[in-house]
């Protein structure tokens with residue numbers, strides 16, 4: 001505890017890891033500077049940033065880099081050079097606009113040019129080979145985080161905050177097994193802590209990309225990997241809190257951009273946050289939670305545009321929840337820590353915690369050509385999906401039929417007349433061709449999954465009935481129902497055109513009237 005903190009009775013000084021997403025770096029870099037400046041008064045801060053996006057993630061640096069890697073592989077030399085030139089120009093123009101010191105600006109320009117020249121060399125090699133390995137693809141992708149963090153480090157310095165760029169590309173210096181187990185995460189977290197200096201003097205600005213993994217970061221962890229990187233830093237340095245800074249005040253009872261009456265949730269359990277993320281409210285990368293909660297570190301979601309808000313804390317609010325997350329933990333330890341968290345959350349009203357919507361869903365029905373489902377039918381269906389790397393979000397079965405709701409980013413479109421869907425996603429098309437061995441396959445596109453999530457729902461009689469009758473009374477057609485796979489989630493599949501209306505109807509009826 002520092003002398004100042006000890007005298008004024010403030011909580012002891014500790015380490016806080018702050019993660020900033022790509023759109024925050026792109027749109028609000030000065031807000032990030034202000035957040036860091038004010039947070040450093042009471043705590044030691046390290047920041048982790050994702051690749052920059054000047055408008056949306058879809059149009060951001062990571063997507064451009066991944067497209068450049070595909071173009072190199074396919075010998076489209078001109079287009080990958082253009083994409084990298086766009087990334088270079090974007091970062092140099094931002095440096096010229098945001099950095100006041102000409103000296104710092106010149107240094108940053110040199111760094112940007114160096115990173116972009118390096119990535120061109122990798123892409124030219126990929127073009128010669130006509131392929132990219134998962135590792136070289138990751139290397140290309142990592143340039144996004146490098147550029148973003150070089151910019152943020154200079155931005156902090158330019159505003160009088162001592163900062164130091166930290167590249168974690170080499171943090172994995174041990175043999176990695178095929179699947180990333182707990183041992184892997186523990187080793188990465190320990191290595192991160194070893195590499196980082198004491199951050200009371202300078203703010204480390206850490207690349208949210210963390211090193212070469214045999215099957216590639218993109219395949220093993222997936223997009224949004226920066227949240228996990230920040231989580232591992234937090235675990236490694238035994239942080240007092242992990243903060244994920246976004247452009248919303250925290251987690252709401254429904255997407256606040258779609259449901260104006262949605263309310264901020266002060267505290268949510270990790271299991272609920274994971275369900276919400278999976279079913280469409282992408283607030284945090286799912287693997288992040290397990291690592292941080294295991295280490296008993298609370299996660300706080302906050303808004304870069306409203307730093308005074310308290311945000312949402314993700315932390316178990318009763319020992320049983322923590323027990324489910326951890327094996328063999330000591331409940332007493334949890335209790336002493338949780339008492340500093342949000343008050344009264346254990347006395348939550350009996351109602352779901354949130355309602356969420358997952359878009360771009362299609363339903364695949366396989367109607368068995370036998371009179372009853374034969375031995376091996378399910379095994380055959382699932383091994384086909386596994387072969388084509390598809391995962392099912394919602395499933396329901398009847399005597400001779402299996403219906404599966406799948407998420408696909410690629411659009412489906414009708415082609416060639418006769419109601420035949422031409423499928424853009426090659427994995428999906430491959431899977432559907434193979435599924436035809438098991439029976440007649442129908443595809444219903446343009447669907448959405450609506451889910452109620454809440455740990456209170458375990459003990460709530462009639463909540464599913466209320467959900468379905470509310471939708472029915474409002475003429476929302478339900479295609480599929482899934483209840484009970486997870487005791488804290490009830491989901492159903494509806495038509496995409498009804499999605500936003502259904503979200504509002506459910507929020508009004510189930511969040512306002514069930515209080516008792």
Ligand SMILES: Nc1ncnc2c1ncn2[C@@H]1O[C@H](COP(=O)(O)OP(=O)(O)O)[C@@H](O)[C@H]1O
Nearest residue numbers: 021023246247248250251252253254255257281
């Ligand atoms: N229940 C929810 N609570 C908060 N945000 C939600 C929820 N459901 C969906 N969202 C949406 O998730 C997005 C997350 O915030 P944002 O900062 O924009 O993401 P990113 O950090 O990935 O750029 C917001 O656009 C918000 O509308």
Ligand SMILES: N[C@@H](CC(=O)OP(=O)(O)O)C(=O)O
Nearest residue numbers: 021022050062223224225226
């Ligand atoms: N830049 C990476 C990693 C990431 O975490 O991004 P964000 O924090 O902006 O979601 C991606 O787009 O996947």
